[in-house]
Amino acid sequence: MRNQLARHLLSGEAFVPLEKLLPKIPFKKLGERPQKIPYSFYEVFYHITYAQKDIVAYCLNNTYKAPNWPEDYWPEHRSPESESEWENIQQEYQQSLENIIHFLEDEKNELNKPVKNSDTHSLLREILLLIEHKAYHTGQLVLILRELNLYDKK
Numbered sequence: 232m233r234n235q236l237a238r239h240l241l242s243g244e245a246f247v248p249l250e251k252l253l254p255k256i257p258f259k260k261l262g263e264r265p266q267k268i269p270y271s272f273y274e275v276f277y278h279i280t281y282a283q284k285d286i287v288a289y290c291l292n293n294t295y296k297a298p299n300w301p302e303d304y305w306p307e308h309r310s311p312e313s314e315s316e317w318e319n320i321q322q323e324y325q326q327s328l329e330n331i332i333h334f335l336e337d338e339k340n341e342l343n344k345p346v347k348n349s350d351t352h353s354l355l356r357e358i359l360l361l362i363e364h365k366a367y368h369t370g371q372l373v374l375i376l377r378e379l380n381l382y383d384k385k
Contacts, residue, residue: 232340233336234334234344234356235338236355236362237332237335237336238241238297238336240331240332240335240358240363240365241328241332241362243362243365243366243369246299246340246366246369246370247260247365247369249279249324249365249372251370252369252372252373252376253276253321254384255376255381255383256272256292256379256381257381258311258317260272260379260381261273261307261310261311261317261369262308262309262310262380264309265379266271266378268288268371268374268378270371270380271309271310271375272372272375272376273306273309273310273311273317273366274305274306274309275306275371275372275375276320276324276372277320278304278305278306278321278368279324279325279364279365279368279369280323280324280327281298281303281304281305281325282293282304282328282364283324283331283357283361283364283365284323285304286331286335286357286360286361286364287327287330287331288345289329289346289347289348289352289357290331290334290346290348290354290357291331291334291346291347291366292347292348293347295347295348304337305354312377324379330335331361334354334360335354340354341354342355342358359365
């Protein structure tokens with residue numbers, strides 16, 4: 232089960248792997264909001280990353296403090312201010328993903344026991360939440376890419 236959950240975290244099995252979408256968008260297009268879509272590619276990816284980092288911290292950190300919803304979960308700007316900021320957020324996404332997978336794969340961390348900062352939320356619940364959240368917003372990223380004429384199925 233741990234291996235299956237890790238595979239879903241890494242790439243999903245019913246949605247496009249997020250890592251395949253990131254190279255499809257040029258830096259100059261990250262902040263564009265296609266007609267009738269209220270978010271840019273950057274805003275959605277930032278949200279995925281921030282929420283993932285928050286859930287990982289909720290599971291792992293002894294000093295967890297809940298961020299403010301919704302303001303902390305969405306960026307202040309439609310696009311990153313620099314290419315290095317864009318690279319950093321991608322690295323943060325990857326690092327937090329690796330951290331939770333490493334924790335998940337450690338069999339001493341029980342799937343059905345509450346995580347550090349909860350009396351009721353199990354590791355399994357948090358992993359499923361991460362998968363569901365990522366799948367939902369990955370669909371939005373595909374839609375944004377399609378509306379910007381940047382999506383192909385390859």
